[in-house]
Every structure is written in structure tokens, then in C-alpha cells.
Amino acid sequence: MRCPQSGAYHRAVAMRSSPVTVVQISSPSYTGTTWLCLLLGSHDRAFTLGPPDRVWALREKNFEDACRVHGRDCPFWSGFARRYDPKANFYLQLADHAQRDIIVINNPTPAHEQAELCHPDLRIRPIRVVRDGRALACSFARHLKIDLHDAITEHVQHLFHRFPMEDDRDDLLCFRYEDFLGAQRDSLDRVGCYLGIEYPRDALEYWKFDHHITSGNAGTIALLKFFQGLPVPNFKDRAFYEGQFDQMRQGQAAFDDHRWRDELGRRELYYFDRFCGHGNAAWGYAPDAFTTQEREAFEADLEGKAPTPVLSAAPDSPVIVILRNLGRRRRALLAVAAGLWVLSLAITAAMAWVLARGVA
Numbered sequence: 001m002r003c004p005q006s007g008a009y010h011r012a013v014a015m016r017s018s019p020v021t022v023v024q025i026s027s028p029s030y031t032g033t034t035w036l037c038l039l040l041g042s043h044d045r046a047f048t049l050g051p052p053d054r055v056w057a058l059r060e061k062n063f064e065d066a067c068r069v070h071g072r073d074c075p076f077w078s079g080f081a082r083r084y085d086p087k088a089n090f091y092l093q094l095a096d097h098a099q100r101d102i103i104v105i106n107n108p109t110p111a112h113e114q115a116e117l118c119h120p121d122l123r124i125r126p127i128r129v130v131r132d133g134r135a136l137a138c139s140f141a142r143h144l145k146i147d148l149h150d151a152i153t154e155h156v157q158h159l160f161h162r163f164p165m166e167d168d169r170d171d172l173l174c175f176r177y178e179d180f181l182g183a184q185r186d187s188l189d190r191v192g193c194y195l196g197i198e199y200p201r202d203a204l205e206y207w208k209f210d211h212h213i214t215s216g217n218a219g220t221i222a223l224l225k226f227f228q229g230l231p232v233p234n235f236k237d238r239a240f241y242e243g244q245f246d247q248m249r250q251g252q253a254a255f256d257d258h259r260w261r262d263e264l265g266r267r268e269l270y271y272f273d274r275f276c277g278h279g280n281a282a283w284g285y286a287p288d289a290f291t292t293q294e295r296e297a298f299e300a301d302l303e304g305k306a307p308t309p310v311l312s313a314a315p316d317s318p319v320i321v322i323l324r325n326l327g328r329r330r331r332a333l334l335a336v337a338a339g340l341w342v343l344s345l346a347i348t349a350a351m352a353w354v355l356a357r358g359v360a
């Protein structure tokens with residue numbers, strides 16, 4: 001894709017017609033979207049919000065502590081709080097306060113979309129991003145503390161139809177995260193064309209830009225703090241992100257997270273292939289190959305596991321969703337606790353009966 005006009009032309013047109021563009025990234029959890037949001041916000045016409053629901057929920061609290069970079073000391077958000085009018089559109093006010101006409105967000109809830117993103121003065125530019133389902137399965141397992149089988153069957157399996165890969169259209173851009181990582185400059189230019197802007201040469205060094213992101217991956221946001229010399233409280237995976245930052249400052253690939261290759265054994269890869277292979281291939285990822293012996297052995301193991309999940313079903317009740325999110329280990333603990341509770345009730349009832357007989 002080639003930009004038909006120069007960046008100056010697009011800037012002039014955008015400023016003249018003054019609609020506000022909202023870049024709306026949709027992606028599964030753990031797709032590296034915080035990094036992408038910060039990258040796309042590294043332009044003098046763009047402002048990155050991240051997932052917008054957290055800051056939106058802070059409207060009645062004066063946007064206190066909204067900024068994940070500067071915390072309560074953030075001059076940008078305290079300034080916005082002073083001028084914010086709850087009766088007017090949030091994005092139009094934000095664009096005016098930031099003096100930017102492109103706002104980058106990801107994965108808003110339907111409630112937020114309906115309340116703020118349907119305004120006629122907003123131009124929505126959707127971008128869809130997916131990531132290898134095997135990497136997602138490991139991230140789900142790691143973050144939700146569930147086993148890989150549950151991560152595959154209860155989470156990743158349901159993502160493929162929600163985030164279909166499509167050819168680029170005038171009103172939609174689709175990316176595989178790994179492709180973006182592998183050709184960052186070209187990918188950024190592709191987004192620039194889609195938005196009608198030219199990204200500066202150093203946009204990949206997103207930590208050098210003025211960001212006030214309000215939600216997202218703590219590690220990716222910590223890089224902004226490392227660069228600005230701000231205190232960074234201890235967070236999970238700190239060593240990993242410090243290593244990534246060192247690599248990125250030396251111009252090497254960013255967030256090339258291959259941890260999943262070590263975390264998935266042959267058996268887990270087979271489970272993944274069994275439940276998610278088709279969907280992952282539709283996203284464009286090459287499947288793993290297995291020998292006949294492996295297939296037979298792993299199938300025998302699977303028979304001892306939970307029944308094959310249903311691919312599409314009616315929406316689950318909130319209780320079912322909560323139980324699913326607990327993972328197998330915590331569900332087992334819950335079952336033991338429930339059993340003990342029932343047992344204690346039975347003992348209490350028996351004692352009451354014995355005592356009542358004694359009195360009689």
C-alpha cells in the first residue's frame with residue numbers, strides 16, 4: 001500500500017476538516033496490544049489512551065491517578081479533569097485538550113462504545129490484531145494460573161471466530177502480531193497510510209514520546225518510566241522487560257516473546273492442535289506435525305481428561321463464567337471446601353438431633 005499524498009497534505013486536510021479519528025484496536029488478551037497502542041500514539045497528532053474503560057470509569061473521581069506513567073502527579077490528566085464536561089463527548093474533549101486529532105484505544109466494552117464512540121464527529125478506524133494461539137494459551141495459563149489444557153479449551157478455542165483474519169479493506173486493517181514484530185517499520189507505515197499520516201523515523205522508540213496511557217501491560221508501560229527515570233515499583237516479569245528494553249535501545253526487535261516455545265511440550269502442542277489447530281491455521285499460523293505413535297498416545301491421555309468442549313453454545317450464566325475462570329485446580333479446591341461445608345452441616349444436624357433426644 002502506498003500513500004497517495006504527503007504527510008503534510010494529510011495533516012493539513014485533517015486539521016481543516018477537524019473530525020477526531022479514533023483508532024480502535026481489537027485483539028484477544030495478551031496480544032501485545034499495549035506496545036502497539038504506544039507505537040501508534042508516537043506521532044505529534046496522536047494520543048494513546050489504551051483500553052478506555054478504566055479512565056472512563058474515573059470521570060466522577062476527577063480522573064485521579066488516571067495516568068499509568070505519572071500516576072497522581074500527571075499534569076495532563078489533572079488539567080483534563082478541570083475542564084471535563086460530563087455532558088459532552090469524552091473523545092472530542094480529550095482531543096481538544098491534548099491538541100491531537102487521533103486517539104488510539106483498544107478493546108472498549110460495548111457499554112463504552114455505545115456511550116462515547118457513536119458520535120457523528122468521530123471517525124472510527126478499526127484495526128484487528130491476532131497472535132499465535134500457542135503463545136496466547138501460555139499467556140492465559142500463566143496469568144490466570146490455570147493449566148494449559150484449560151487455557152486451550154476454555155479460552156483460546158473461543159477466540160478464532162471472534163477475531164477473524166480478513167484482507168485489508170478501506171475500513172479495516174488486520175495484522176498478525178508476529179508479522180508486525182518482524183517488519184516493524186513497514187507495518188507502521190502501513191498503519192500510517194491507513195490513517196493518512198506519516199510516522200516519524202523514531203516512532204519505534206515509543207518511550208521517547210509524550211505518553212499518558214491509562215491502562216495496559218505494566219511491563220510495556222514501565223519502559224516509559226525507565227526512560228524518564230521515574231520510580232518503578234516491583235512488578236511481575238520485571239527482569240524480562242528490563243532485558244527487552246536494553247535490546248530495544250540497541251535497535252533489536254522488541255517484545256519478541258518466545259517463552260511459549262519452551263513452555264509447550266509435545267503433549268500440549270498436540271492438545272492445542274486438536275482443539276485450536278484449525279482456527280490457528282485460519283489466522284495464518286503453520287500447524288505442528290505429529291507421528292502416529294504420538295497421536296495414539298496423546299489421544300489415550302485425552303480420553304481421561306474433561307469432555308471435548310462444545311465449539312459454539314448459548315451464552316453461559318455468570319456463575320459458569322466465574323467457575324470457568326477459576327481453572328481446574330481452584331475448582332477442585334472449591335469442591336473440597338463445599339464438601340467440608342456440607343459435612344459440617346450434617347455433623348451439626350446430627351449433634352442437634354442427639355441433644356434433642358437427650359433433653360426429651
Ligand SMILES: [Zn+2]
Nearest residue numbers: 067070074212
Ligand atoms: Zn501522565
